[in-house]
Amino acid sequence: MMSSVAALSALGQDSVTDGPFIFYKGDFMYVEGVQNGVPEKDSFRVSKTTKARTVKVRVPNTKNAFFNVPLKSCLTPEPSVYKPSDKLLVVSDIEGSFDGLQKLLLTARVIDGQFKWTFGDGHLVVVGDMVDRGREVTASLWLLYKLEEEAKAAGGHVHVILGNHEIMNLSEDFRYAHPKYTQVAALMGREFYEFYSRDSELGRWLRTKNIIEKVGDLLFTHAGISPAMNRYALPIDTINTRARPYYDQDGLEDVLRAGNVMNIFDGNTSPFWFRGYFVHPTVSEEQV
Numbered sequence: 630m631m632s633s634v635a636a637l638s639a640l641g642q643d644s645v646t647d648g649p650f651i652f653y654k655g656d657f658m659y660v661e662g663v664q665n666g667v668p669e670k671d672s673f674r675v676s677k678t679t680k681a682r683t684v685k686v687r688v689p690n691t692k693n694a695f696f697n698v699p700l701k702s703c704l705t706p707e708p709s710v711y712k713p714s715d716k717l718l719v720v721s722d723i724e725g726s727f728d729g730l731q732k733l734l735l736t737a738r739v740i741d742g743q744f745k746w747t748f749g750d751g752h753l754v755v756v757g758d759m760v761d762r763g764r765e766v767t768a769s770l771w772l773l774y775k776l777e778e779e780a781k782a783a784g785g786h787v788h789v790i791l792g793n794h795e796i797m798n799l800s801e802d803f804r805y806a807h808p809k810y811t812q813v814a815a816l817m818g819r820e821f822y823e824f825y826s827r828d829s830e831l832g833r834w835l836r837t838k839n840i841i842e843k844v845g846d847l848l849f850t851h852a853g854i855s856p857a858m859n860r861y862a863l864p865i866d867t868i869n870t871r872a873r874p875y876y877d878q879d880g881l882e883d884v885l886r887a888g889n890v891m892n893i894f895d896g897n898t899s900p901f902w903f904r905g906y907f908v909h910p911t912v913s914e915e916q917v
Contacts, residue, residue, distance in 0.1 A: 651830035689765040696744040709866040713845025716751030725763020746779035757792020757851030761805040792851035800879035839869040850900040857898040
């Protein structure tokens, strides 16, 4: 990972814009970001009676465009199994490309030009790896966050399923992150891991997501189901329930063994890592 000083030098401080990032500490919520290299920060006292706030998210690569994101009043784990849908759009590996995500959703008529949900009772399934590599991770996550509530109001659903890169970020492995985000953290006076910590809105939101879901008779997971996972013979919701407490513990083998979830996180067997459908030695058709 590039150091903060090297990142500041390599990218040019004045050109950096990102955010907002929302953090919680005690009774306060902090809304922070960077605009043209200048840190921005605001804070609000929150309580059980505080009305949900709306934050503005700047559209990357534009001068003044933005979309509003109402913050959720409650974050709870997503269900694992859903009724079938006649209308599905399935995408994967956005990897911080907001422009690519926007074009996909516009072309499929999932959103309109104002970033509003227009897919009715359809289901949008994002099968992991929204983060890393690209420069526009934050805006991409906020767009999906916003569309979730709009889809539910229309009878549809947005499924955000975690891939190996989300798990890596939650467990503070940023080796594939764009250097911009090291720079953003340095400008804000924070550490990179705080963006997805348990004290951040995006971190809390990502921790409500699953690693495997079923819509009708379609099974969705980022990588695949290994023979080892099949031998577990676990219901889908049990896999998610067992995995969720360890999203930010990936790589701590003793902890994972103690929780009886080693195969769920192991790079050779995990639903978000397994490559045995395509990489030798491949599993048999019967196994699939």
